[in-house]
Amino acid sequence: MSDELLSPAPETSGRDAVVVGGGLAGVTAALALADAGVRVTLLEGRPRLGGLAFSFRRDGLTVDNGQHVYLRCCTAYRWFLDRIGGAALAPLQDRLDVPVVDVARPEGRRLGRLRRDALPVPLHLGRSLATYPHLSLAERAKVGRAAVALKGLDLADPALDAQDFGSWLTAHGQSARAVEALWDLVGVATLNAVAGDASLGLAAMVFKTGLLSDPGAADIGWARVPLGELHDRLARKALDSAGVRTEVRTRVTSVSTDDNGRWSVQVPGGTLAADAVVLAVPQREAYDLLPDGALDAPERLLRIGTAPILNVHVVYDRKVLATPFLAALGTPVQWVFDRTDASGLREGQYLALSQSAAQDEIDEPVAALRERYLPELERLLPGARGARVKDFFVTRERTATFAPTPGVGRLRPGARTKAPGLYLAGAWTATGWPATMESAVRSGVSAADAALGTLGRPRPRHLFAFEEAA
Numbered sequence: 001m002s003d004e005l006l007s008p009a010p011e012t013s014g015r016d017a018v019v020v021g022g023g024l025a026g027v028t029a030a031l032a033l034a035d036a037g038v039r040v041t042l043l044e045g046r047p048r049l050g051g052l053a054f055s056f057r058r059d060g061l062t063v064d065n066g067q068h069v070y071l072r073c074c075t076a077y078r079w080f081l082d083r084i085g086g087a088a089l090a091p092l093q094d095r096l097d098v099p100v101v102d103v104a105r106p107e108g109r110r111l112g113r114l115r116r117d118a119l120p121v122p123l124h125l126g127r128s129l130a131t132y133p134h135l136s137l138a139e140r141a142k143v144g145r146a147a148v149a150l151k152g153l154d155l156a157d158p159a160l161d162a163q164d165f166g167s168w169l170t171a172h173g174q175s176a177r178a179v180e181a182l183w184d185l186v187g188v189a190t191l192n193a194v195a196g197d198a199s200l201g202l203a204a205m206v207f208k209t210g211l212l213s214d215p216g217a218a219d220i221g222w223a224r225v226p227l228g229e230l231h232d233r234l235a236r237k238a239l240d241s242a243g244v245r246t247e248v249r250t251r252v253t254s255v256s257t258d259d260n261g262r263w264s265v266q267v268p269g270g271t272l273a274a275d276a277v278v279l280a281v282p283q284r285e286a287y288d289l290l291p292d293g294a295l296d297a298p299e300r301l302l303r304i305g306t307a308p309i310l311n312v313h314v315v316y317d318r319k320v321l322a323t324p325f326l327a328a329l330g331t332p333v334q335w336v337f338d339r340t341d342a343s344g345l346r347e348g349q350y351l352a353l354s355q356s357a358a359q360d361e362i363d364e365p366v367a368a369l370r371e372r373y374l375p376e377l378e379r380l381l382p383g384a385r386g387a388r389v390k391d392f393f394v395t396r397e398r399t400a401t402f403a404p405t406p407g408v409g410r411l412r413p414g415a416r417t418k419a420p421g422l423y424l425a426g427a428w429t430a431t432g433w434p435a436t437m438e439s440a441v442r443s444g445v446s447a448a449d450a451a452l453g454t455l456g457r458p459r460p461r462h463l464f465a466f467e468e469a470a
Contacts, residue, residue: 023051026280028444034242045251055228073217074438092221104330161409165203166196280425305403310358315391320383401435
């Protein structure tokens, strides 16, 4: 930790803030505060920024720990990309188009597509649903009726949080096949839970916002460069330009307030003083740092569960996938992405498999996963049958997201605490969104907005322009 970090800040009351945590929530909060004229110090325990969306080097390649995508409706994350100068590096599809391959049909491998037309909601998905080959005609009709019922749900109704999405789908005529081939195809990737384990409130939010709000809302975007380029290098450059003092490898051990209402942030070797503190850390870490009385029933944070994501990485000696990505049915494989160019691979092809809701596999040995997934990829991708596997490895995020279980909504706290000047941020806080990059950025904006009010600083309109686009 630098001596500069511990040096006293100039006497400018009401204008010093410390942000604890350098993930997307913390970086967002720091940028928003700094852009409003607040002097900000950002502390991150890891040697890098980006939280759980990061990159690392392996055998000459730059590897993302896991595949992350966003949608056109993710207006806060799109604002974040613009703010750090990275929007061109993570473009959106011109129009939603998802290849869906089913390898369990008796007649063999079959390709379908989920794509939209340039028509108003709900007609924009009408042709795609009418011709979707992975459901029967009767199942497609029932899906349409369920979508209409879903669109009619009131997301502000707290009763939705207490119900599970799977039971709701069953009650609305959805077959097990329809759940697998459509609802879970989307829901598992966005919620990190199968329908039966997911809050109806969160699931309804995903489908209403992503598929039933605006024709282009579900168009998919993803980084064409390593995530570290966006969430670490460009983020740090933006922080530096905004005047934020960023310290990595600096873990906060406690936060407390004095009789004058000033905050003290304890780090190894010293203490930082601040008028406002944003805790942008996971819920269990936030619980450990919260001073007494900051939240009513703080133990509720410990009841917010976590859910894992397993990422399988395969490098082939030749190209085996002709599209940027695909979704799969009838196989343990969920989604496959081509990461060849982003990783820097010059020969062959590098595929990343994103396996959400991976409770049953997260701790399995690499050898067992290799034995399971390589044959499945050969079933899914005919070109893989004659290809040589040059590398196979896995990355595991055991606490990748909060678990979106029924009842989780009442456990998620807002940005404000009962301690003046102390705020919470993180995808697990009460953003209304599941644990996505969008939720993380929204939480950082909410925490900064609350802090600016306490600090008596103006709320710069351009910082929150994404709200007008939502």
